[in-house]
Amino acid sequence: xxxxxxxxxxxxxxxAAGLALSPIPWKLADDSAIWTQMWPWTPVPADGETTYxxxxxxxxxxxxxxxxxxxxxxxxxxxxxxGHPVNDGGICLLGLSGLQLLYGPTRVKTPLKRAGExxxxxxxxxxxxxxxxxxxxxxxxxxxxGESSSVACISxxxxxxxxxxxxxxxxxYGSPNFMRMPSVLDSYELALSLSFGxxxxxxxxxxxxxxxxxxxSGIIEGWGSPVRMIRAKSSWRESGGKTVxxxxxxxxxxxxxxxxxxxNPGTExxxxxxxxxxxxxxSLYRNDFVKGSTSGFDKFAGLVLSAYxxxxxxxxxxxxxxxxxxxxxxxxxxxxxxxxxxxxxGRAQGSLGELMAVQALNALVGNINKExxxxxxxxxxxxxxxxxxxxDIAAEGIKKERADGAGSGxxxxxxxxxxxxxxxxxxxxxxxxVLFVLESNPLYSLSDTNTVKEAFKKIPFIVSFSSFMDETAxxxxxxxxxxxxxxxxxxxxxxxxxxxxxxxxxxxxxxPQFNTKHAGDVVLLIAKEMGSPVADSxxxxxxxxxxxxxxxxxxxxxVREGFWTDGASSTxxxxxxxxxxxxxxxxxxxxxxxxxxxxxxxxxxxxLLLIPYDSMRIASGYIGDPPFAVKTVEDTVLxxxxxxxxxxxxxxxxxxxSEGSYAILKTPKGSAKVKVHLFDGIMPGLVAMPRGLGHTAxxxxxxxxxxxxxxxxxxxxxxxSGLDAAWGxxxxxxxx
Amino acid sequence: MKEEQSKEKVKxxxxxxxxxxxxxxxxxxxxxxxxxxxxxxxxxxKKLDSITWLRIYKLxxxxxxxxxxxxxxxxPCQHCGGKGEHGHSPCVSVCPATATDxxxxxxIVSQIYTRCFGCRYCMAACPYHxxxxxxxxxxxxxxxxxxxxxxxxxxxxxxxxKCSFCFHRYQLAKDKAYFEGxxxxxxxxxxxxxxxxxxxxxxxxxxxxxxxxxxxxxxxxSNAFRLLERLQTNPKVYYISGREWVRRAGDNYLKxxxx
Numbered sequence: 001x002x003x004x005x006x007x008x009x010x011x012x013x014x015x016a017a018g019l020a021l022s023p024i025p026w027k028l029a030d031d032s033a034i035w036t037q038m039w040p041w042t043p044v045p046a047d048g049e050t051t052y053x054x055x056x057x058x059x060x061x062x063x064x065x066x067x068x069x070x071x072x073x074x075x076x077x078x079x080x081x082x083g084h085p086v087n088d089g090g091i092c093l094l095g096l097s098g099l100q101l102l103y104g105p106t107r108v109k110t111p112l113k114r115a116g117e118x119x120x121x122x123x124x125x126x127x128x129x130x131x132x133x134x135x136x137x138x139x140x141x142x143x144x145x146g147e148s149s150s151v152a153c154i155s156x157x158x159x160x161x162x163x164x165x166x167x168x169x170x171x172x173y174g175s176p177n178f179m180r181m182p183s184v185l186d187s188y189e190l191a192l193s194l195s196f197g198x199x200x201x202x203x204x205x206x207x208x209x210x211x212x213x214x215x216x217s218g219i220i221e222g223w224g225s226p227v228r229m230i231r232a233k234s235s236w237r238e239s240g241g242k243t244v245x246x247x248x249x250x251x252x253x254x255x256x257x258x259x260x261x262x263x264n265p266g267t268e269x270x271x272x273x274x275x276x277x278x279x280x281x282x283s284l285y286r287n288d289f290v291k292g293s294t295s296g297f298d299k300f301a302g303l304v305l306s307a308y309x310x311x312x313x314x315x316x317x318x319x320x321x322x323x324x325x326x327x328x329x330x331x332x333x334x335x336x337x338x339x340x341x342x343x344x345x346g347r348a349q350g351s352l353g354e355l356m357a358v359q360a361l362n363a364l365v366g367n368i369n370k371e372x373x374x375x376x377x378x379x380x381x382x383x384x385x386x387x388x389x390x391x392d393i394a395a396e397g398i399k400k401e402r403a404d405g406a407g408s409g410x411x412x413x414x415x416x417x418x419x420x421x422x423x424x425x426x427x428x429x430x431x432x433x434v435l436f437v438l439e440s441n442p443l444y445s446l447s448d449t450n451t452v453k454e455a456f457k458k459i460p461f462i463v464s465f466s467s468f469m470d471e472t473a474x475x476x477x478x479x480x481x482x483x484x485x486x487x488x489x490x491x492x493x494x495x496x497x498x499x500x501x502x503x504x505x506x507x508x509x510x511x512p513q514f515n516t517k518h519a520g521d522v523v524l525l526i527a528k529e530m531g532s533p534v535a536d537s538x539x540x541x542x543x544x545x546x547x548x549x550x551x552x553x554x555x556x557x558x559v560r561e562g563f564w565t566d567g568a569s570s571t572x573x574x575x576x577x578x579x580x581x582x583x584x585x586x587x588x589x590x591x592x593x594x595x596x597x598x599x600x601x602x603x604x605x606x607x608l609l610l611i612p613y614d615s616m617r618i619a620s621g622y623i624g625d626p627p628f629a630v631k632t633v634e635d636t637v638l639x640x641x642x643x644x645x646x647x648x649x650x651x652x653x654x655x656x657x658s659e660g661s662y663a664i665l666k667t668p669k670g671s672a673k674v675k676v677h678l679f680d681g682i683m684p685g686l687v688a689m690p691r692g693l694g695h696t697a698x699x700x701x702x703x704x705x706x707x708x709x710x711x712x713x714x715x716x717x718x719x720x721s722g723l724d725a726a727w728g729x730x731x732x733x734x735x736x
Numbered sequence: 737m738k739e740e741q742s743k744e745k746v747k748x749x750x751x752x753x754x755x756x757x758x759x760x761x762x763x764x765x766x767x768x769x770x771x772x773x774x775x776x777x778x779x780x781x782k783k784l785d786s787i788t789w790l791r792i793y794k795l796x797x798x799x800x801x802x803x804x805x806x807x808x809x810x811x812p813c814q815h816c817g818g819k820g821e822h823g824h825s826p827c828v829s830v831c832p833a834t835a836t837d838x839x840x841x842x843x844i845v846s847q848i849y850t851r852c853f854g855c856r857y858c859m860a861a862c863p864y865h866x867x868x869x870x871x872x873x874x875x876x877x878x879x880x881x882x883x884x885x886x887x888x889x890x891x892x893x894x895x896x897x898k899c900s901f902c903f904h905r906y907q908l909a910k911d912k913a914y915f916e917g918x919x920x921x922x923x924x925x926x927x928x929x930x931x932x933x934x935x936x937x938x939x940x941x942x943x944x945x946x947x948x949x950x951x952x953x954x955x956x957x958s959n960a961f962r963l964l965e966r967l968q969t970n971p972k973v974y975y976i977s978g979r980e981w982v983r984r985a986g987d988n989y990l991k992x993x994x995x
Contacts, residue, residue, distance in 0.1 A: 045884035090935030093766035099883040220759035616761040632762040680804035
């Protein structure tokens, strides 16, 4: 038989058709699917001896104790430490995800020096010796030229020994520019120094309180020490404590409160003053406390009775005056009422007037320095630092005006105005030559990101101490990677909202995974490299030796038990000039103190208001959300790479939007493409967006998802204090 | 006498979740993922294929501002006992490979990965969407597989997985008790990872048959309910809420139907 072309083709096609109809290809596909399942790309975790290491979490300022499960020398799970005074076994989702940060791909593995343009991501690896000598040389030159005060440091916190070492270094070197990232703590500390008369931390004995009036504070959404607050919330359910939440949006806290009172955003101060007015009119205040332990009451009463009558308060806040009156009576008649403020997690500083108004409520009901009330803890004194030696250059440098203007001129009261720092550097009012960035991510977390970016462009040398490749690290010139908290010793001080300050000890759970160095050690090495006189104030041979020395007798207890609490409760004293609690902080012009803070923007061009909100599931501080945490974010918040904003259905209808439709969100600071999510729990006219999304750095699990709300929101300077009083910004939603 | 002894041994592990305490913070979800080597992908916003043994649902009461209300509901596997506690849970009844089984000793519905061949019949049968399919092999970024726990096997592509009530913790607790010469374990010796982590103390876990365990009394609360009770799946996860609309959300009712 001759095989011609026709025969060949029909045989081929016929064979293929026959094969396709037979079970062979299906069987083969099935088999390959099954057999490839068994290929060894699915890891088999090695078994070994299980041990637990007690340590402390530093991922947020909450200061929880943790217990880390190890299998041989691998850390496999983080759990809450039983018996720890802050969290007693509980833990939040960020704390639980810590190992993804330790072993994750966003770690900076070795000291890096910028090779290309800033932000380009081109780096050369350098040795620690090279890195340290480069920094020391730069600092030495500046000091010789009398420019020591042009060195600045932005730190996530100013508590604890490492920030203190940095601050000490700047003082000895000759710069006043140690700054802390802004938060409501700035307002609380300022209010305490004015009303109580000394530098202090605000403490709350919330578990024992029986009526909690919260002006927008996210009690179960990360305000104060998050796990402790959630525990307190549960304890009120057992004890019968009542909570009232005042805020324009039905947050989780509002939903879990006994009562939610929606309020026009930014008018919380007027409600507090209105409540104070009712309490004074009805003589419901604790006369003994007000007469015996406070000063300035008559003046305060004069203002609220004239300008903040229930009618006036209704007009400003949008809350019916009957509701205001009833709330005032409930609050004042409760046995242990407490009023708190700081919106959401307290990421914004807020106006001093608002805090003073809320604090006045606490004073009227006399719940200060007693059980179930509020306390002032003197600033941490658990560390015993030897005095440092300041030479002439240092003494002169430290007296210079700070780059952020805090502590001088109009801002005499303020300690940190980090938001203002970006503005002064950008406009050239302050010259900064070197910036250290410690455990913070200002390029992402500060409001008005564009201004911060401009400011950073003007700083010739930025040194990041970040363990992770975050936005600030990418835009720095030198990265000196710190160990992450699971690899290092560090004291963790927490007082925020606790009834007693707690110090915990973070311990190395595993040995350092990469070529990183403790930031504390790096400061000591830089000082040593610079030589006398700077080095003379840093006699320790290592950070751990320093920590052991300054903690003195507490060291052993901390190593053994993991935490230390200050047994002595704060003494009920006021160190103001009158020796009493100062209503409204002794301000002369009360009308100026309690001035309304208006949102930036023209109401005609921007008819809506954008407010940020905080969520436990989206880390919005220095740490970017790890993969586990991103996984828990609802698809009504983040869908693919799109951010969803919450809008009331009525507002959305008016703008022609439906669920999931795209929109351009415009504010005076910028614009972004978002999706609309209809939410009945938000006041009409508002647009709400979560903090913590829109990262450009970190890994693919986080980067590029959603919008960074800080890019859309600017700062509003509080005339009374210089603090950033912005609570939102005017906005518009335009069809995309 | 002998019968009584064996009866005493029969456990019925279950959970009571107080929805009035639950803050929706998500710690239970992550505690579960970290404990059980649950994988993650770059995009987890497609919730249908996002593996979450324990998932928190957000319930809304459907009312307009300012009467709107929300409530969070964590949903692990409900470990259905079936009608009359015979172990005829929806998934066990349909599994052709005996890859999921009902333990009469503990009341826990198991998932045996090496037996599962991925037909997903159980997923269709489960009325709670508690089961998830591995559409892809799990991938951990370089170095991250270091935190994987040897107590729970890593699952491969093509199989179904779900909440096990942290069964490995029960085994470890029992091993420890036997080693110490005890036959019974204490309530606090066996707790699931989510229960342990919950900062609000909203989750209680224990033996529903044991009067000494907290869940025994809690489940009797007049505000307690279970999900889709009318399907008679007989779940071992109870929920408590003081709010009527939340309790009603636990099942499907006609508009004018009285509960």
